[in-house]
Amino acid sequence: xxxxxxxxxxxxxxxxxxxxxxxxxxxxxxxxxxxxxxxxxxxxxxxxxxxxxxxxxxxxxxxxxxxxxxxxxxxxxxxxxxxxxxxxxxxxxxxxxxxxxxxxxxxxxxxxxxxxxxxxxxxxxxxxxxxxxxxxxxxxxxxxxxxxxxxxxxxxxxxxxxxxxxxxxxxxxxxxxxxxxxxxxxxxxxxxxxxxxxxxxxxxxxxxxxxxxxxxxxxxxxxxxxxxxxxxxxxxxxxxxxxxxxxxxxxxxxxxxxxxxxxxxxxxxxx
Numbered sequence: 272x273x274x275x276x277x278x279x280x281x282x283x284x285x286x287x288x289x290x291x292x293x294x295x296x297x298x299x300x301x302x303x304x305x306x307x308x309x310x311x312x313x314x315x316x317x318x319x320x321x322x323x324x325x326x327x328x329x330x331x332x333x334x335x336x337x338x339x340x341x342x343x344x345x346x347x348x349x350x351x352x353x354x355x356x357x358x359x360x361x362x363x364x365x366x367x368x369x370x371x372x373x374x375x376x377x378x379x380x381x382x383x384x385x386x387x388x389x390x391x392x393x394x395x396x397x398x399x400x401x402x403x404x405x406x407x408x409x410x411x412x413x414x415x416x417x418x419x420x421x422x423x424x425x426x427x428x429x430x431x432x433x434x435x436x437x438x439x440x441x442x443x444x445x446x447x448x449x450x451x452x453x454x455x456x457x458x459x460x461x462x463x464x465x466x467x468x469x470x471x472x473x474x475x476x477x478x479x480x481x482x483x484x485x486x487x488x489x490x491x492x493x494x495x496x497x498x499x500x501x502x503x504x505x506x507x508x509x510x511x512x513x514x515x516x517x518x519x520x521x522x523x524x525x526x527x528x529x530x531x532x533x534x535x536x537x538x539x540x541x542x
Contacts, residue, residue: 276368276370280379280382281385291341291345292389292393294337295337298333298337298341299397301333302334303400305327306401309327310408311408353383357465376531380458438510441514445513451524452524455527459527459528459531462534463479464479466534
């Protein structure tokens, strides 16, 4: 049943997600073409056409904003879906399905995580497309890059090889836990706001999210300050900071999820 619920969540959001992906790629194509023109104009000494240069610059800035907003819009899409399917009239149907509260919440979280991973790779592809088109204005750029690629790769491997594996593992762990923590906090804020507010539930959710983040930031800053003022080396401070951040975000994710579970299971009233 969990698989069917996850499939239903995916079907409810895939259309809008696909639209956002197309917008992101289209904006990168526009930005790449404008970047290519600006680079060509600078090398060809055609910068005297001020109106065209200004229009191209504005178009490139608009493309940057569009790519950035596509990622933000994707996150709002999934949080909005969570709110609509759990705390509006649709919630009556959702909570009558023959699934437990854990499955109900985890299906929404898993769908959000899958969608944001897809959006992340689309944004990376958009940036790559942008740069490929933009730098094509430079004659011989890719030939030079191809000739120097083995040397650049060797230097990059040497630099990466100098980084301790523990730092890399902690850094990647922070990214994963931080992303999961952000999803949990957003959904927890929506849950609390929808339960405590009779009206203006979205406004209450925004206020709860702000309040939770203020408390979390104060705790994180206090812990980091104690580590900085401790008598440790830079390497020890860096590793300790990464480890403590990982522990904090993991703990907040777990506590936040079970608090959300308790609120939905015991305090939610859709009558």
